[in-house]
Amino acid sequence: MDSPREPAPAGCLLLLVAVQIAYPLTDGSARDVVTVAVVLASAGTALIHAAVTRGLRYAAGFGVIVSGIGLVAEAVGTATGFPFGAYEYAVGRLGPALFDVPLVVPLAWTGGIYPIWVVAGILCRTAAPRIAATSAGAVGWDLFLDPQMVADGQWWWADSDSGLPGLAAIPWTNYLGWFLVAGLIAGALTVWDRAAPPTRRVGVPVLMFLWTWLGSALAHAVFLGLPYSAAYGGVALGLLGVPLLVRTVRTGLGRNDVPGGDAAGPVAWRR
Template sequence: MIDTRGFRRCVSDAGRAVRGWAGADPRRLLPAVTPAVTAMLLVLVQIAYPLSAGTARDRITVTVVVLSAATAVLHAATTRGWRWAVGFFVIVSGLGLAAEVIGTATGFPFGDYAYAVDRIGPALAEVPLVVPLAWTGGLYPIWIVAGLLVHRDASIGSAVRRAGLFVVGAVGWDLFLDPQMVADGQWTWQVTDAGLPGLPQIPYTNYLGWALVAAVMALLLTVLDRLVPPARDPSVAVPVAVFGWTWLGSTLAHAVFLGLPASAVWGFLGLAPLGIPLLLRARSHETAADRTN
């Protein structure tokens, strides 16, 4: 006999969603769905990346970054409020820009590297201004997922565990980002033979630098959460979906379409400490829902 409970539940959920949207105040509905729209556009533009080259690919790169940052800020604003959204942006993009400016000038904390500043828009102190936006777009889903995987209370232990997951996730995301952008010539390193197996062109110091910067960000974001707590449990569907797409979609893209099998493996493993528990959590919730129906 075919079990139709899952199908009936999906139809029921979709019906409730449609009825809710139909009866919603358009002035409140539009902000709520905007992050989902920008997230879908983000996916579509990223799919076009492997199919492009040259100037077109540079433009797609900028568009991807802008859409990812817009998705992050809009979702944060609609679920946590503009004060928290602005705080997140200032912390992550601000620290990201500061770290990049210091990094390109001194080699600390990432190692000696330089951007191709004539390709992806205007630059400040040899750092393209689109780069700090990438920090916000890439790390917002990781911060949200890290929070989902940690028991939410006011204890120091919970804050430390979330911060640890955030640092691991930030480095994991960079295991996709750096190999892809280096292969595309967006930045280059002075040391090109001191990296992970299959990724010698990116030195170990880069990942240590990411861990350090992400740890400082996590500390400040923890303070932000204390100062501007949410009024209720916010919806996290959009950033969770973006995280899943980044993890699994990037693995597929690097392995099949971009010719970067090493970063496909390293990136998958790097985000797995967040991705696998997230999948298990979703599975347990689905099982619990089945038992109640």
């Protein structure tokens, strides 16, 4: 029987959708508040889902691994320019900072990586492909994230003229850095995943992934005036999204779709 606590991740996801819809409707300091709220709702959805479905210990470890590696990578990045290129954050707009990195930023890594990690696990049966898929998915997510935040003045690069066509302000080295850091995170999560039994209840992170992919593409193209990031992010995150949709339409999403699950047959998405 389902635990009565399991509606909690779905409620968090609804809150995440609501605050993200509010983003293009705000500007100035109100938009900064909404940006922080998006990060908190995203990380909250991820960690509450992980705790409800795989245990508090697993969720805590997931958060420490992803946010910890993310914070170290960002701190090194702002100090040295490696591995993302030389960049800096706006002062005071996203709340308190540590090592010149707003503390919400490592939480953003947790909220963003979690659905990608789950979807990569559905699509990939072994560790190496899952790590590669997670890294590629993280780059796809960043093709939405960085253009949006640069356009809003939350951070910027010293080299603002060597990026992709239409996104010149973000150097190509940033995406290589994302691929490397996400690969490091995915490698650590591969080990940590052994700390708790797998779960069939992946509906919330799957919907979170689809909302990030399709909702971001729509928002960038229609509401934020960012057509290039809409196209780049839509295609890149679609490398996971399209196979996910095809697999779901053809076979349904069952317990054997989750790494470590058995082959007892398909079941519906569950929270």
